[in-house]
Amino acid sequence: MESWRRATAAFAAFAGPTTLWLMVFFLVPLGIIWVYSFGENVSLTEIKTTWTWSNYARIFEPEIATLFWRTLWLSGIATVVCLIVGYPVALSIATAEAKWKPWLLLVIMLPFWTNLLIRTYAMLNILGAQGRLNDVIGWVWAAGDGLASLVGLDGLFGERFQPVTFLGTQLGVVIGLVYVQLPFAILPLYSSMERLDRSYLEASMDLGAGQFRTFFLVLVPLTSAGLVTAAIITFIPALGSFLTPDLLGRGQVDMIANVIERQFKKANDWPFGSALSLFLLYVTFIVLAVKAIIDMQAAKRRRS
Amino acid sequence: MSEPTLKKRALRLRDAKPIVEIRNVTKRWGSFLAVDDISLDIAEGEFFAMLGPSGCGKTTLLRMVSGFETPSEGEVRIGGEDMTWVPPNKRPVNMVFQSYAVFPHMTVRKNVAYGLEVDRVPAAEIKTRVDEALALVQLSQFADRKPDQLSGGQRQRVALARALVKKPRVLLLDEPLSALDAKLRDAMRLELVKLQQQIGVTFIMVTHDQDEAMAVADRIAVLHKGRIRQVASPETLYQRPADAFVADFIGRTNFFEPKSVRRAGAGATVETAETAALAFDRVPEGDITLSLRPEKVRIGPEAKGDVTLQARLGDVAFQGENSVVELHLPSGRAILAFVAGDAAATVGAMEEGSAIPVAWNASDMLPLARG
Numbered sequence A: 001m002e003s004w005r006r007a008t009a010a011f012a013a014f015a016g017p018t019t020l021w022l023m024v025f026f027l028v029p030l031g032i033i034w035v036y037s038f039g040e041n042v043s044l045t046e047i048k049t050t051w052t053w054s055n056y057a058r059i060f061e062p063e064i065a066t067l068f069w070r071t072l073w074l075s076g077i078a079t080v081v082c083l084i085v086g087y088p089v090a091l092s093i094a095t096a097e098a099k100w101k102p103w104l105l106l107v108i109m110l111p112f113w114t115n116l117l118i119r120t121y122a123m124l125n126i127l128g129a130q131g132r133l134n135d136v137i138g139w140v141w142a143a144g145d146g147l148a149s150l151v152g153l154d155g156l157f158g159e160r161f162q163p164v165t166f167l168g169t170q171l172g173v174v175i176g177l178v179y180v181q182l183p184f185a186i187l188p189l190y191s192s193m194e195r196l197d198r199s200y201l202e203a204s205m206d207l208g209a210g211q212f213r214t215f216f217l218v219l220v221p222l223t224s225a226g227l228v229t230a231a232i233i234t235f236i237p238a239l240g241s242f243l244t245p246d247l248l249g250r251g252q253v254d255m256i257a258n259v260i261e262r263q264f265k266k267a268n269d270w271p272f273g274s275a276l277s278l279f280l281l282y283v284t285f286i287v288l289a290v291k292a293i294i295d296m297q298a299a300k301r302r303r304s
Numbered sequence B: 001m002s003e004p005t006l007k008k009r010a011l012r013l014r015d016a017k018p019i020v021e022i023r024n025v026t027k028r029w030g031s032f033l034a035v036d037d038i039s040l041d042i043a044e045g046e047f048f049a050m051l052g053p054s055g056c057g058k059t060t061l062l063r064m065v066s067g068f069e070t071p072s073e074g075e076v077r078i079g080g081e082d083m084t085w086v087p088p089n090k091r092p093v094n095m096v097f098q099s100y101a102v103f104p105h106m107t108v109r110k111n112v113a114y115g116l117e118v119d120r121v122p123a124a125e126i127k128t129r130v131d132e133a134l135a136l137v138q139l140s141q142f143a144d145r146k147p148d149q150l151s152g153g154q155r156q157r158v159a160l161a162r163a164l165v166k167k168p169r170v171l172l173l174d175e176p177l178s179a180l181d182a183k184l185r186d187a188m189r190l191e192l193v194k195l196q197q198q199i200g201v202t203f204i205m206v207t208h209d210q211d212e213a214m215a216v217a218d219r220i221a222v223l224h225k226g227r228i229r230q231v232a233s234p235e236t237l238y239q240r241p242a243d244a245f246v247a248d249f250i251g252r253t254n255f256f257e258p259k260s261v262r263r264a265g266a267g268a269t270v271e272t273a274e275t276a277a278l279a280f281d282r283v284p285e286g287d288i289t290l291s292l293r294p295e296k297v298r299i300g301p302e303a304k305g306d307v308t309l310q311a312r313l314g315d316v317a318f319q320g321e322n323s324v325v326e327l328h329l330p331s332g333r334a335i336l337a338f339v340a341g342d343a344a345a346t347v348g349a350m351e352e353g354s355a356i357p358v359a360w361n362a363s364d365m366l367p368l369a370r371g
Helices: A008-036 A054-059 A062-094 A101-113 A116-127 A132-150 A170-195 A198-206 A211-222 A224-239 A243-248 A256-264 A270-303 B003-015 B058-066 B108-118 B123-136 B152-164 B182-199 B210-216 B234-239 B244-249 B341-349
Strands: A039-041 A047-049 B018-029 B032-043 B047-051 B073-078 B093-096 B170-174 B202-207 B219-224 B227-232 B254-256 B258-264 B267-272 B278-280 B288-292 B307-319 B322-328 B334-340 B355-360 B366-369
Touching: A008 A047, A008 A270, A039 A270, A054 A062, A054 A270, A062 A101, A062 A170, A062 A224, A062 A256, A062 A270, A101 A170, A116 A132, A116 A170, A116 A243, A170 A224, A170 A243, A198 A211, A198 B093, A198 B152, A211 A224, A211 B108, A224 A270, A243 A256, A256 A270, B018 B058, B018 B202, B032 B058, B032 B073, B032 B202, B032 B227, B047 B058, B047 B210, B058 B073, B058 B093, B058 B170, B058 B202, B093 B152, B108 B123, B108 B152, B123 B152, B123 B182, B152 B182, B182 B202, B182 B210, B202 B210, B210 B234, B219 B234, B219 B244, B227 B234, B227 B244, B244 B288, B244 B366, B258 B288, B267 B288, B307 B341, B322 B341, B334 B341
Parallel strands: B047 B202, B047 B219, B093 B170, B170 B202
Antiparallel strands: A039 A047, B018 B032, B018 B073, B219 B227, B254 B288, B258 B267, B267 B278, B288 B366, B307 B322, B307 B355, B322 B334
């Protein structure tokens, strides 16, 4: 391929529009936000850039710090659940017959064809007090209650069926996050399993290991790159998720994005909102840096 | 190994009890018949090769011995016990995979120890056995390396050590040399033979390379389209092939199509475009062809034999100790001849297309059933 240095005009023609687009609609707004984050509100509509660190200092006040921890915690839990649920799904697609694979992958990607907002409203319907999930739990309760009274243990499971509260709880938000992020976890896991030479697993079995040990001693270590990618690709969008905690959390399980939104709207505190946004960005960078370090060390371990 | 010990070994193996017994095994994939009613006994201590072109069912057969496939019909017995439905991790056999499948996330030592660790062998014993196995394949100084710091040949030896450390009753090798370059492949052939004689474990090797099978195996099963064509020692396969397919697959040969076959009892008189009527004592049933090995063809002014012809010289390929000569017979058929020594020099000095006398003995032509 010809070096771009020698074909400057062609390079500019191809790279120019994209670069311009990113400059105007990404870097410049980001720069504005960055400047705002060092500003102070002087009136309802005016922000004065005073290069103060106070906006950043406020992040570490207990109220906001707690929210950050909750965001990390809920995203972390959702990531772990996604990996645990996604791994066997990815494995069964990777080991399915070749003619089924495209269809199974299609099923995984199908939710992307519907807008997230609509899917989240659907989740409201499912998780509500009179929702579908509670219908099922109620039915199971009724069956259990019937069985209990048969053996003379009336009221073993309580007098009356109490619907489980999902909406407005951390559980509900985690369910929502898992639902949204699961396809993103499955796809990298699937691709790492698809690439894996099947004879590693056969060699393990041949050497006397059963399914269980082959899974944990060979399959999981050899797909660890896929696991890390899946974790990152699940965790980072979860950190910034807004709609899921907003609708499923009912304002009681706010994550950091909800707080940021409030600064720009109700609270009209753009400088603080900007500082929060950038802080979230830095946290994301740290997560990515950790992955880069893990990758580098893995490469080094292989070499040494 | 000298000739008498070879004989002794063959006799000992003939009397040995079978360690692997394959009984009427059939394997179907949908409507495709991968293995078609094969029965085979493999003796304890034998170096056995399953040879055939790709898709002949040899790998499927090996995988049924290892336990990765189960037969659609029939029975696989190992050490006298029915193992047809026993999973691979419970069979007294170990396998060297075509891709070696050396675990990339473990050191050489960890790889070799893996099979013992999953068997919960005490740590002290694991250490001695792993050290022994690594010494056996001359990898002791590489014990703490990771697989991607090893060459292809070294990785293969890790795979061998990892399988042998389990003290299997049978070692299965799936195309073990196909991923190595030509020089290394020749060296590893010899090493495999030496190793097998040193430890005395039964080896079953699958290969599509007839030279490889001939070089290492005590006996070879030639497979084609899921069926066994012949099971015999390399010498027998070469000198007395069961049919035209085996003759063609093992070494090189010339075929002569008969113009007429007049049968008389077990024998027949066969006439071809090149030869007058020749009488053979034993001729197989059905459609036949005559096979003549290239080294049986004599050429040059002094060439003598039952059949003599004037041919025209075609391509001559010089291959070191002998030359492969293409000869155009008056009938239009082209045949190959191997010539060595003075004859090779004579032929080498001749122009392409010049006339050359050719001769061979009728007894060197083998009537074979067409494969």
